[in-house]
Amino acid sequence: MSTDTIDTSDHLSEPPTTPVRGTSDLPAEQPVDEPRQDRLAPGAFRAIALLLASGFTVILNETTMSVALPPIMDELGITATTGQWLTTAFLLTMAVVIPATGFLINRLGTRGAYLTAMSLFTLGTALAMIAPGFGLLVTGRVVQATGTAIMMPLLMTTIMTIVPPHMRGRVMGNVGLVIAAAPALGPTLSGAILEPLGWRGVFGVVLPIAVLALVAGVLWIRDVSDKDAHHLDPLSLLLAVVAFGGLVWGLSGLGEGAHAGAGAINPLIPLITGLAFLGLFIWRQIVRQRTDSALLDLRTFRESNFRVAIGIMAVSMLAMLGTLIVLPLVLQQAMGLTPLQSGLVVLPGGLAMGLLGPVVGRWYDRVGPRPLLVPGAVLVTLGIGMLAFLHPGISVFYVLGAHITFSLGLAAVFTPLFSAALGVLKPHQYSHGSATINTVQQVAGAAGTALFIAIMTLRSDALTATGTSAADALTKGAGLAFGIGAGVMAVTIALATLIRRPESDGEVHGGH
Template identity: 85%
Template sequence: MSTDTIGTPDQLSDPPTNVPSSTDAPVLSRTDKLAPGHFRAIALLMASAFTVILNETTMSVALPPIMDELGVTATTGQWLTTAFLLTMAVVIPATGFLINRLGTRGAYLLAMSLFTVGTALAMIAPGFAILVTGRVVQATGTAIMMPLLMTTIMTIVPAHMRGRVMGNVGLVIAAAPALGPTLSGVILEPLGWRGVFGVVLPVSVLALVAGLLWIRDVSEKDKHHLDPLSLLLALVAFGGLVWGLSGLGEGAHAAAGTLNPWIPLSTGLVFLGLFIWRQIVRQRTNSALLDLRTFLHSNFRVAIGIMSVSMLAMLGTLIVLPLVLQEAMGMTPLQSGLIVLPGGLAMGLLGPVVGRWYDKIGPRPILVPGTVLVTLGIGMLAFLHPGTSPFYVLGAHILLSLGLSAVFTPLFSSALGVLQPHQYSHGSATINTVQQVAGAAGIALFIAIMTLRSETLTDSGVSAADAMTSGAGLAFGIGAGVMALTIGLATLIRRPETDGEFHGGH
């Protein structure tokens, strides 16, 4: 996290816990700095979240050597990623309860302990089953970290500073996944696949020790007990949705005897309805696993809608584009990775800048052009063919990435900014759950469209390369059309009224 966005530790002062509203005091009374302890806590949470999210995408490059050493097929090996995503989808809905119950310190120590144990287990795994178990334990810790980061920022950062601080989250959600495959590739040659976990392990241990020293609770703990039925419904609902969507994405490439993806998908939808009903009942006693009253706020509803489509577009593109570059346009894995790396880095590095813009001008002047850029970027990719210049692809992906950087920070800040403090953890958990399901949906949608279209063209005599780029082009075109709908939605997002504390009202 860049220190210039919130000041260096020796420049920081106490946070404005009792700053009068703008109706009682001049705007000059606001405080633009964080207390040193709060600065260290947020910096540590940012670094920890970066580490655990970075780990999500390392398996894509490490899978081939793992398959060779442990003697598993590609279909079996994919469970290293699928199990990770399934665990994330199941655990995230419960993070609102965990954060409120355990407090900031307890939730952080639990998250990093699980991640550290999972990393160590994966590093020494003697067989594939233990390796998958390690990934599941890792994913459990990862699932807690992002909602905890957002909740802590919303709790201890003054309203007028949230944009610039939340902008640093872009470094986590964008740069970390982009760097994962590159880092994995660098480590694999000298250290092998175990080295991918071995390099991360000391970093996670260090973060755990730092958490023991620096992390303190920033809000009162909740005394409500866990509802086992809600947890069971969440497990089947969100696990079924992600499993089913992942299966749809595999399509014709699914192994013989694989469960029909419509079975877990339809089961997930049924249990999602039951989960929602259960939460509405539990909300009457303020004991819901995931408080859905966050959806009573228009800003939150609209932001979730835009975020869903944006995640669908981003992850669908991230999966399909490298496949097309390698299999239809003849690029090496390194070349395809280098093409998408600048966009990912630009998206992350622009996050703090977008955050400062948000604090100054509000969400709409950033969101509207951002959604336009995302739509144009995906639309440009719809015209790919085997002879397309790599620079055209690079430009389209950078355009897409810049647009996404202008979308996520305002959405996070606007969605969470309208909630009451006791709802922050539930709002953060909802946002991260939606991201997981929307991401799985995007991958399934893009791959299914590309596969169906390319197989139809191949059967009619079109070359494999032309058929694949045509199929991917159709997927990108539909994605651009869906993304275009968010341009109008972006005009409905308003600056949260809480910002008026420090800006003189709105």
């Protein structure tokens, strides 16, 4: 077997005339579309399990720096403003690279895209671990982020390509584990590693895992669809860099607002520039779509399910990232918890979110999206609303309960959204749909961080000026941010009723 094609015994999307091979619990003459197997073929299972584990590893690194920043500042002699670039540069790179991943996956194939992603992530992790100074450390984070940006669209595209429609919900449920639980667990794991191993240990622990995943990819990952011979459009790439880079940079800068130094760039400049270039980027893609050569195919938005799901996802990511950024600040600066203690408070919610992902996926396969999305959106709104009543003396168990409520809601939201959004697309649009979803997540996450931090800062500064204690001012500022976040999230409850189950659970469209 060629290393560039997948064995038909492992490819579960073969035409229904081919008997299932290598499956001992089905009669040899039974076609694929008869009452079907409830498990993936071994090769497909290994490939998806590896993609999930790799995706979890790379996404985990998005949030590890929040806890590791203080010791990095001490050792390298940098300020907090400079140190924030370890996170900002990561997010900027993700925002810039993700729009191109649809093209990259189609051009390189599943195997080429995976090996490229994990090679870049491994190299970036090694550079960050040995970095003697801040410059090389930031470079390592940028290289890490480039690999991370490719991984999640690749994971979603592969699942949609090789998993039978009746099993997609349960398999896609594991993507919820990666998207939701990995960022939530990042600060906790980072805090646990920092004390015995220092900040370099955060990268050192990940490096052998990345190397192992890369070697496993060489052995297990095969292409699951035909490669695309289209060439990269340099103008589209340039417009994407300025558009999405500007949006994330501007939104991230808005969150720093009052604390920016005198020489800092006004965040409105990159934000407005990003919006202007976003318009040009959309125009360019519409033009290129006429010859099927767009960097990011926007015809996915013709599907109502996809449009509504993207809207709900944007608001949910805004709420999740805003909460994950602001809540630890309140726990540490107003309630006196250590970084490790604050990480432990959000750990049960993160674990619940991850563990429920596959369960929610099975429910989705049985009942469809609406019975999960509507109560999920209600729980997210309720959880954020509960956090609006924080004060310095409040019980940590109240915070724990609110965060678990919030996390359970997110677990019920993400999997149905991924499955319902991608399930209505044609197979050749999967990679572009996945890239769009991940791009929206990055921009919405930056917007959530900016919105929550800006509201909290403005309110707490105003209260401090009137003589309110720092702890009270901070919790009231955060409370206002959480209250507004709950109000925004409440809109998704109505939107969730508009999501329908994809026809035949996303069966391949005729003629494509």
